[in-house]
Amino acid sequence: MSAYAFWNNKGGVGKSFLCFVAATEYAHRHPETDVYVIDLCPQANLSETLLGNYEHRARILNRKLSSSPRATVAGYLEARLNSPFRMIEDVGPYLTQPSGANANIPKNLYLVCGDNLLEVISEAIRQTSQLVIPTDAWKQVITWIAELVAMLRKRSAVRDAIFIIDCNPSFAIYTQLAISAAQYIVVPFTADDSSRRAIENVVALLFGIGDPHTVPYARISFARRAKDEGLILPTLHTFVSNRVTLYEGRASKAFAAVSKTISKTMDDIYKSHRVIFADPKEAPSKSFVEVPDYHAATIVAAMMATPLNVLTPGPKHVAGERIQINLGPLQRYRKALAQFVDRL
Secondary structure (H helix, E strand, O other), X not given: OEEEEXXXXXXXXXXXXXXXXXXXXXXXXXXXXXXXXXXXXXXXXXXXXXXXXXXXXXXXXXXXXXXXOOOEHHHHHHHHHHOXXXXXXXXXHHOEOHHHOOOOOOOOEEEEEOOOHHHHHHHHHHHHHOOOOOOOHHHHHHOHHHHHHHHHHHHHOOOEEEEEEEEOOOOOHHHHHHHHHOOEEEEEEOOOHXXXXXXXXXXXXXXXXXXXXXXXXXXXXXXXXXXXXXXXXXXXXXXXXXEEOEEOOEEOHHHHHXXXXXXXXXXXXXXXXXXXXXXXXXXXXXXXXXEEOOHXXXXXXXXXXXXXXXXXXXXXXXXXXXXXEOHHHHHHHHHHHHHHHHOO
């Protein structure tokens, strides 16, 4: 079993769509494996994409939100709030099989839906983690999603299982729950300096590593608490340079220059902190994957809830607009994303 949290401290880097690609492609390639998607982003974009096309997804998700209990990750967390220090063994009510609503999704893919209620209950979760009794309240609360993963793994019995966890950019309590449930972190980024700073924040927030101004604050929050409580943190697995602009088949000079700066930043951190990387024998720049920008394919796949292995070239009609999918760019896009999925 492997669990991957997709996270960057910056929004708009294509994180949820990469989760969609990773989950659907892995499930398509490995029908003998159960692929579980846990959507811990209150916007629930990944859940909507899996559940159906843009005309039907809101109605399908609303049914999950209005059920009793809510068939979402927030429904599970509400149940944990009612009994904070007792594991829930029957997690079936919070699980959805998207193929029932969206025939494009492999039957071995399962979803714990995202929910905007996450924002509402996050303060209650945080306060529960600060209780004086029991003395390990923080650790017990911060592993609620890890316990959900354990129960889902138990559900799969002899079948293999993989977990894809979509995180919100903010380091809210529900993001900390997601991180604590993962073995590995996948960091999508776009080639701009704000992404470099956001990745530095990822390292500071998770591991208390950073510049002299950052470290004192990082070490009194999650990083320090995790160490004191003996929490095993995930390691940095893959860095995905997403939406790369190509020129004559190669990344444009501007994108290449910024990506090089980010990879150098990670390699510099690696020199003193190899243990935070999934492969401590390999410089992190070796685990960078470039995914070219193909806006048309991204829009069609997301809006029509169509995995890339199902998407075909040709004209598509989305919300009254005609969008052309060309074979060459689609093949390059699939190849790059396949290289990414190969790493999981």
